[in-house]
Amino acid sequence: MITHEPHYYPPAQNLFGRIGRSVLSFCRDGGRAVMLFAQAVWSARFMFTPRSRREIVGQMFVFGIKSLGVITVVAVFTGMILALQTGIELARFNQEVNIGTAVMVSMLREMGPFMTGLILAACVGSAIAAQIGTMVVSEEVAALEIMSIDPVKFLVMPRLVAMAVMTPILSFYMCVMGVLGGGLVGKTQLGVAWGAYIENATRFAELKDLRVGLFKAFVFGVIVTIIACHEGFDAREGAVGVGKATRRAVITSFLLILIMGYFITRLFYIS
Amino acid sequence: MIRFDNVSKTLGGKTILDHVSFEIGKGEIFVIVGPSGVGKSVTLKHMVRLLTPDDGDIFVDDTEVTQLTGEALESVREKFGYLFQGGALLAWLTLAENVALPLLEKTDMPEELINSKVSETLALVGLESDADKRPDEISGGMRKRAGLARAIIRNPKIVLYDEPTSGLDPVTARTIDTLINDMRESLSMTSVVVTHDLHSALSIGTRIAMLHGGKIIELSTPDEFIRSERQEVRSFLESQFITKEGSWERKRK
Numbered sequence: 001m002i003t004h005e006p007h008y009y010p011p012a013q014n015l016f017g018r019i020g021r022s023v024l025s026f027c028r029d030g031g032r033a034v035m036l037f038a039q040a041v042w043s044a045r046f047m048f049t050p051r052s053r054r055e056i057v058g059q060m061f062v063f064g065i066k067s068l069g070v071i072t073v074v075a076v077f078t079g080m081i082l083a084l085q086t087g088i089e090l091a092r093f094n095q096e097v098n099i100g101t102a103v104m105v106s107m108l109r110e111m112g113p114f115m116t117g118l119i120l121a122a123c124v125g126s127a128i129a130a131q132i133g134t135m136v137v138s139e140e141v142a143a144l145e146i147m148s149i150d151p152v153k154f155l156v157m158p159r160l161v162a163m164a165v166m167t168p169i170l171s172f173y174m175c176v177m178g179v180l181g182g183g184l185v186g187k188t189q190l191g192v193a194w195g196a197y198i199e200n201a202t203r204f205a206e207l208k209d210l211r212v213g214l215f216k217a218f219v220f221g222v223i224v225t226i227i228a229c230h231e232g233f234d235a236r237e238g239a240v241g242v243g244k245a246t247r248r249a250v251i252t253s254f255l256l257i258l259i260m261g262y263f264i265t266r267l268f269y270i271s
Numbered sequence: 272m273i274r275f276d277n278v279s280k281t282l283g284g285k286t287i288l289d290h291v292s293f294e295i296g297k298g299e300i301f302v303i304v305g306p307s308g309v310g311k312s313v314t315l316k317h318m319v320r321l322l323t324p325d326d327g328d329i330f331v332d333d334t335e336v337t338q339l340t341g342e343a344l345e346s347v348r349e350k351f352g353y354l355f356q357g358g359a360l361l362a363w364l365t366l367a368e369n370v371a372l373p374l375l376e377k378t379d380m381p382e383e384l385i386n387s388k389v390s391e392t393l394a395l396v397g398l399e400s401d402a403d404k405r406p407d408e409i410s411g412g413m414r415k416r417a418g419l420a421r422a423i424i425r426n427p428k429i430v431l432y433d434e435p436t437s438g439l440d441p442v443t444a445r446t447i448d449t450l451i452n453d454m455r456e457s458l459s460m461t462s463v464v465v466t467h468d469l470h471s472a473l474s475i476g477t478r479i480a481m482l483h484g485g486k487i488i489e490l491s492t493p494d495e496f497i498r499s500e501r502q503e504v505r506s507f508l509e510s511q512f513i514t515k516e517g518s519w520e521r522k523r524k
Contacts, residue, residue, distance in 0.1 A: 010284065051375065051376075135361075138357055138359060139355045139356070139357065139359040140359045140360070140361055140362075142316075142321055142355070142359065143353065143355055143359035143421075145321065145348075146319050146321070146348055146351060146353045147348075147372065147373045147376070147377065147421075148345040148348050148349060148377055149372070149373070149376045149377070154376075
C-alpha cells in the first residue's frame with residue numbers, strides 16, 4: 001500500500017534520542033525509496049499498454065520539450081564560461097586553440113549530465129513532488145488504491161520511464177549546446193577559428209566519455225523521479241506538507257546527484 | 272455484511288477508536304455521526320483497509336480484512352465504492368474520464384460499452400452535460416456527485432460516503448441525500464455514511480451510530496436516536512436545533 005499511516009514517536013528525551021530518531025527516519029525513507037524504485041521497475045512491464053504509452057509520451061513532452069528553453073540557456077552559458085576560464089589561462093601559453101578539448105571533455109564527462117540533472121531536479125522533480133503530494137493530501141491516491149489501481153504503475157512508472165529516456169537525450173543536447181557556446185567565445189573573444197575549435201574538440205574526446213556521461217544522466221533521471229515520487233507520497237498536513245515535500249525532494253536530489261556523480265566518475269575513470 | 276469486533280486504533284498518540292464493535296446488515300444505510308475528530312472517517316478507512324487497526328477484527332462478508340494483502344485485498348475492495356469528502360477526482364482528467372477510470376483500468380469492457388455506462392452513470396447523478404469538464408471547472412457539489420458516479424460505476428455492493436453533504440448548500444445537500452436513498456432502493460446497495468449533519472443522518476439513515484471518546488455511545492434507529500436521553504446525544508442534537516419531537520425549528524433561547 002502506498003498510503004501509509006503517519007508514524008508517531010514520543011518526543012526524544014535527549015541528544016542521543018534525537019540522533020537515533022534521525023538515523024531511523026533516514027533508513028526508513030531510504031528503504032521506502034528503494035522499494036518504490038523496485039516496484040516501478042517491476043511495473044515497467046506494462047509500459048506498452050495504450051494508456052501507459054500515451055502517459056509516457058505526455059510526460060516526455062512535459063519533461064523534455066518544456067525544459068528545452070532553460071536547458072539551452074544554461075548549456076550555452078556553461079560552455080561560454082568554461083571556454084572563457086580555460087581560454088584565459090591557456091592564452092598565457094599561446095594554447096587557446098585547445099579550449100575545444102577542455103569544453104568538450106568537461107561537458108561530456110561532467111557538466112552536461114550534472115547540469116541537466118540539477119535543472120530537471122529543480123524544474124521537473126519539484127513539479128512531480130508537488131503534484132503527487134497534492135494528490136495524497138486531497139485523497140486522490142487513496143481513491144486510486146480503493147479502486148485497486150496501483151499508484152506506482154499509474155503515476156510513478158510513466159514518469160520514471162519518461163525521465164530515464166529524456167534525461168540522457170537532454171544531457172546530450174546540453175553537451176552540443178555547451179560546445180557551441182564555447183566555440184562562440186573562442187571565435188569572438190579568443191580568436192580561435194571554428195574549424196580549429198571543432199577539430200580540437202573532437203580529437204581528444206572519446207566515445208567512453210559520451211557513454212559514461214549518458215549513463216550518468218540516466219542515473220540522475222532515475223534519482224530525480226524516485227526521490228520526487230517518494231517525497232510526494234510521503235506528504236502530510238495539507239499545503240504546508242506539500243511545500244515541505246517539494247523542498248525535501250529538490251535538496252535530496254541535488255545531494256544524491258553530486259554524490260552519485262562522484263562515484264560513477266570514480267567507477268569508470270579510476271581502476 | 273460488515274462487522275467490527277473490538278476494533279481499537281491509536282493515531283499520533285491519541286486513542287481514536289477504543290474497542291468499537293458494530294455490525295452493518297445488507298441494504299442498510301448506516302450513518303455514523305459525531306463531532307469533528309472523533310474517528311468517523313478513521314472508522315470508514317478501516318473498512319477498506321486504508322488503515323489497519325491496532326487491535327480487533329474487521330469482517331466484510333465474513334472475510335477478515337485486517338491482514339489481507341495483494342489480490343485478496345483487491346477482491347474485498349472491489350465490493351466497495353468510496354465517496355471522499357472532496358470527491359478526490361484526478362485533476363487532469365475530465366469528469367467522464369474520471370468516472371471511466373475504474374472500468375478502463377480494471378475491466379476488459381469495450382470502449383463503446385464503457386462510454387455508454389459512463390453517460391448513464393453521469394446522468395444518474397445529473398452531470399450528463401458536464402462530462403467534458405475538468406474538476407476545477409465545476410462546483411464542490413458537482414465534484415461530489417462526480418465522485419459518487421465514479422464510486423458506483425462498477426456496481427459495488429457497499430458504498431462508503433465520507434461527509435457527503437459537508438460544505439454544500441442545503442438544497443444540494445438534500446439532492447445528495449436523495450441520491451443515496453435512490454441508490455439503496457434502485458440498486459440495493461448497502462451504504463455507510465459518515466456525517467456531522469444530523470438532518471441528513473435522520474432523513475436517510477436506517478440506523479445511526481454516534482461516536483464519542485473513541486466509543487459508540489448510541490446505536491439506534493433515527494426515531495430512537497432523537498429521543499435518546501444520553502447527555503452527549505442530546506447536546507449534539509440540540510446543537511443542530513433538533514428537539515425530542517424531531518422538530519427542525521430553530522430553538523428560541
